[in-house]
Amino acid sequence: MLSGITPGQIPGTPSPLRLAAPRSVPASRLERVRAAGAAFIRGTTQGWNRRELATWLVDQYAPCVTPPFHMETANLPPVMDTPLDEGFINRLILDARDRVLQLLAELVVPWEATPRARLAVACGAVAPERDERGAIAYYPVRLMRMRLAQRVSALFLADYLNRPTEYRWLMLCSECGELAFSAELAHGSWCEASPEEWIALTPAEALYAAAGSSG
Numbered sequence: 001m002l003s004g005i006t007p008g009q010i011p012g013t014p015s016p017l018r019l020a021a022p023r024s025v026p027a028s029r030l031e032r033v034r035a036a037g038a039a040f041i042r043g044t045t046q047g048w049n050r051r052e053l054a055t056w057l058v059d060q061y062a063p064c065v066t067p068p069f070h071m072e073t074a075n076l077p078p079v080m081d082t083p084l085d086e087g088f089i090n091r092l093i094l095d096a097r098d099r100v101l102q103l104l105a106e107l108v109v110p111w112e113a114t115p116r117a118r119l120a121v122a123c124g125a126v127a128p129e130r131d132e133r134g135a136i137a138y139y140p141v142r143l144m145r146m147r148l149a150q151r152v153s154a155l156f157l158a159d160y161l162n163r164p165t166e167y168r169w170l171m172l173c174s175e176c177g178e179l180a181f182s183a184e185l186a187h188g189s190w191c192e193a194s195p196e197e198w199i200a201l202t203p204a205e206a207l208y209a210a211a212g213s214s215g
């Protein structure tokens with residue numbers, strides 16, 4: 001937690017509290033990966049129902065995932081072969097949100113994040129792709145049998161592999177659910193939460209460790 005830490009207290013590190021430009025439409029596929037993950041956290045902070053989850057899966061998740069490298073076998077029955085009631089969907093969403101927030105708290109600590117991200121690549125949930133300029137970027141993979149929590153986690157794990165240092169100062173607005181990467185605080189226009197209402201997902205000891213390693 002950031003309690004007791006104010007800008008300028010840690011020498012050689014960026015201020016934990018900076019105001020960012022308002023959110024805009026993501027231009028690149030890389031940006032859409034992060035935006036889709038952030039939209040899940042933001043949406044589920046307000047509470048989502050089946051329709052809102054379905055809209056997110058179609059409009060934000062699907063456009064940024066990549067198909068699996070190997071053809072998946074279809075020996076198992078479809079996951080959703082019976083209609084699911086609204087209560088089940090709500091529990092599914094809340095469970096996914098809890099798991100993803102736990103993951104984010106791990107991603108801010110490099111020695112916990114690196115093995116998690118490597119495991120995601122080894123399992124095929126995240127895959128590297130080479131762009132037209134030859135640069136490698138990581139994208140979430142759309143596997144058939146993934147649970148909702150795994151799908152959202154893959155977004156953040158891919159994004160972490162692309163921009164690990166931006167996860168060092170990760171904060172969450174408790175009011176609107178906006179995530180602040182590199183501690184660049186930006187709410188939705190309706191949110192009037194004060195800086196005190198941002199929750200640091202970065203534990204204080206990790207901040208001090210980063211400050212020490214950066215000299």
Ligand SMILES: [Zn+2]
Pocket residue numbers: 173174175176177178186187188191192193
């Ligand atoms: Zn807010």
